[in-house]
Amino acid sequence: NAGVTxxxxxxxxxxxxxxxxxxxxxxxxEYMSWYRQDPGMGLRLIHYSVGAGITDxxxxxxxxxxxxxxxxxxxxxxxxxxxxxxxxxFCASSLFIxxxxxxxxxxxxxxxxxxxx
Amino acid sequence: xxxxxxxxxMDCAEGRAANLPCNHSTISGNEYVYWYRQIHSQGPQxxxxxxxxxxxxxxxxxxxxxxxxxxxxxxxxxxxxxTAVYYCIVDAGNNRKLIWGLGTSxxxxx
Numbered sequence: 355n356a357g358v359t360x361x362x363x364x365x366x367x368x369x370x371x372x373x374x375x376x377x378x379x380x381x382x383x384e385y386m387s388w389y390r391q392d393p394g395m396g397l398r399l400i401h402y403s404v405g406a407g408i409t410d411x412x413x414x415x416x417x418x419x420x421x422x423x424x425x426x427x428x429x430x431x432x433x434x435x436x437x438x439x440x441x442x443x444f445c446a447s448s449l450f451i452x453x454x455x456x457x458x459x460x461x462x463x464x465x466x467x468x469x470x471x
Numbered sequence: 472x473x474x475x476x477x478x479x480x481m482d483c484a485e486g487r488a489a490n491l492p493c494n495h496s497t498i499s500g501n502e503y504v505y506w507y508r509q510i511h512s513q514g515p516q517x518x519x520x521x522x523x524x525x526x527x528x529x530x531x532x533x534x535x536x537x538x539x540x541x542x543x544x545x546x547x548x549x550x551x552x553x554t555a556v557y558y559c560i561v562d563a564g565n566n567r568k569l570i571w572g573l574g575t576s577x578x579x580x581x
Contacts, residue, residue, distance in 0.1 A: 461517070463514055
């Protein structure tokens, strides 16, 4: 298993540009999520998905869109990049705890380091 | 939404047990407590989770108080490779949104 993969590893954008961060997992996990991490801070949830075709907003969804057309892929789209979106972006996936619907162990990708000028 | 409070930093001698506390006084009855750690700028690594009972795995033990308002992560024999930021996390009420705080930066010293 490759686990959770993210591309690209690094990206520099100009203000106003759009781009898509890719995330894929090969573990047949139902739950997938996107986080951003600013320097010296914890992770903040952007969007999450509980299965193909189902997405929902996290703590900081503004300026980002997601879709989940397949179980494997969960791309994050920046609509019009702003300097405030300079951050490290992590994608994660997990199964649910049987009988509870709660999130089980999350597996994280290596991250995408995004700079918006 | 439940939130967590952790000390910003802790030190531990190599080979000794590291006990990392977490306060989650507003946790609801069906919300799990999760612990992750992050080494440098790598993706976070899962350690353990629990609901009411104490839990143990090959990495650590999780002790949850009876009232569930706090918990302690125990690394029984800390090594230099355990130096990392440790996050205690609870969900935001529907078991689908995990709220991460600032974590505890643990330094394991020789």
